Amino acid sequence: MTNKVILVTGASRGIGRAIAKELAREGNTVIANYNKSKEKAEELQVELRQEAVDIDIFKADVSKREEVSQMVSYVLEKYGKIDVLVNNAGIDLVKMFTDVTDEDWNYVINNNLYSVFCVTQEVSKSMIKEKSGLIVNISSIFGQIGASCESIYSVSKAGIDALTKSLAKEFSLSNIRVNSIAPGLIDTEMNNDLSEEDIKNLEKEIPLKRIGRVEEIAKTVKMLIECDYITGQVISVNGGWYM
Numbered sequence: 001m002t003n004k005v006i007l008v009t010g011a012s013r014g015i016g017r018a019i020a021k022e023l024a025r026e027g028n029t030v031i032a033n034y035n036k037s038k039e040k041a042e043e044l045q046v047e048l049r050q051e052a053v054d055i056d057i058f059k060a061d062v063s064k065r066e067e068v069s070q071m072v073s074y075v076l077e078k079y080g081k082i083d084v085l086v087n088n089a090g091i092d093l094v095k096m097f098t099d100v101t102d103e104d105w106n107y108v109i110n111n112n113l114y115s116v117f118c119v120t121q122e123v124s125k126s127m128i129k130e131k132s133g134l135i136v137n138i139s140s141i142f143g144q145i146g147a148s149c150e151s152i153y154s155v156s157k158a159g160i161d162a163l164t165k166s167l168a169k170e171f172s173l174s175n176i177r178v179n180s181i182a183p184g185l186i187d188t189e190m191n192n193d194l195s196e197e198d199i200k201n202l203e204k205e206i207p208l209k210r211i212g213r214v215e216e217i218a219k220t221v222k223m224l225i226e227c228d229y230i231t232g233q234v235i236s237v238n239g240g241w242y243m
């Protein structure tokens with residue numbers, strides 16, 4: 001699985017960081033996108049350099065077309081192609097539906113769904129020319145089953161899964177595969193608002209009785225790169241929380 005050019009969005013922290021690390025360690029050329037966490041992205045570079053592994057980092061807010069366009073141009077000019085795109089960047093909003101404002105709606109949809117539309121559109125033009133590519137979208141279990149007080153987040157993630165299936169059909173003629181990974185509860189800063197007790201209670205509901213690790217999502221991306229007969233799927237990585 002070496003020598004692929006792979007762009008991972010939102011790779012400064014959490015799941016994206018683990019994906020970028022795993023794929024860079026496998027010998028791929030990885031471009032780790034970040035937005036606000038420059039220091040964390042630079043730390044990742046230093047950490048990997050100590051293992052003699054190279055990783056490129058690029059700042060762009062993926063909810064802004066111009067910044068996305070600059071990022072994709074940078075990657076294409078420097079590396080010539082993008083073999084794999086991982087749309088991972090995302091944010092959460094926990095609020096009662098009746099309190100959600102238009103600004104909240106725009107914030108969540110722009111960061112979670114418009115961003116995937118925008119990055120995928122920019123990258124897919126080059127994949128179509130190459131007649132080859134893989135797009136992996138990180139959605140969520142909540143796009144599948146809904147979540148109380150996270151309705152807009154759930155909408156954004158269900159939208160990603162619908163886009164995944166539509167593009168898997170549309171891009172199949174260009175030999176481009178498109179899949180989603182729908183994680184359950186994963187141990188990252190996104191869940192910092194949950195208390196230890198909240199987590200213990202949630203773990204009781206999960207058949208495997210624990211929350212997930214970022215490395216488990218990274219391994220799933222690796223599996224999707226390796227198995228080239230999988231397209232249009234939403235792969236649940238959730239400890240059996242939703243079957």
Ligand code: NAP
Binds near residue numbers: 111138187
């Ligand atoms: P996290 O620890 O909060 O990290 C989020 C990452 O996304 C950060 O690297 C952040 O970069 C980046 N990001 C956010 N908005 C961005 C933007 N506009 N432009 C560029 N980068 C942006 O969250 P996580 O748990 O790793 O989540 C990663 C993905 O998995 C998200 O799509 C999330 O919805 C999904 N997910 C997470 C869980 C979970 O339980 N953790 C479950 C299901 C799905 P900066 O800090 O540099 O801005």
